[in-house]
Amino acid sequence: MNLYASLIRTGVPAAVGWLVATALKVGLDLPADAVTGVLTPAVIFAYYGLFRLAEEHVSPRFGWLLGYARPPKYDTPEVTRAA
Template sequence: MLYAYLLSVVRTVAPIAAGWLITQALRLGVTIEPGPVESLVTGAFAALYYAAFRFAELKLSPRLGWLLGWARPPEYPRT
């Protein structure tokens, strides 16, 4: 139970911290070359793809899980 709670906190705080760090870097005048921008866009697209099809799998049909590489969503043991 405690592990699941801590994991949920980390999964919430990590994107907030990343966004804050990026914002601070941009305020300090850090410029981003085209290569890293491509990597960022690729990562963002992959995250959006996963989020969209995970949501569709949960709300529309479990069959859509194949678009994520596996037919079933992950199952976590109850403690």
Template sequence: MYESIVRTVVPVIVGVLLAQAARIGLDLPEGAMTEIVTVVVTATYYAVARLVEEHVSPLVGRLMLSAGLTRGRPVYGP
């Protein structure tokens, strides 16, 4: 359970930080636009990290998804 929580929260945190960084210097309306940018950046980051994990380097992908806080992949049972 811990692994799945970490692997969900870390990409969201990275997405929020990257979206805020992208906002600096841009004249974006508040509210909905910020949320849209956050979701898009988060989804993109997660997709890239999963592709890296599956096709390039499992270690790098795990670091991108969990910031080194967990070594395992989430295991889902019935």
């Protein structure tokens, strides 16, 4: 389930970033490739950061806007000491 959750929570912001960047470049007189190349990662970063903070500090329900209700949890491996 951790793999699924992490893939969904990466894919949803990437899709939203691409869609928003594509929509924003419609009225701009700039090279489309350059605008998309700059806006897409910026929007992904902002979208993920905003809803991750909201999920952490406002309500866990904001996790659904990242595609999955809660962040993946990773088990910490136990460290054994050599004698």
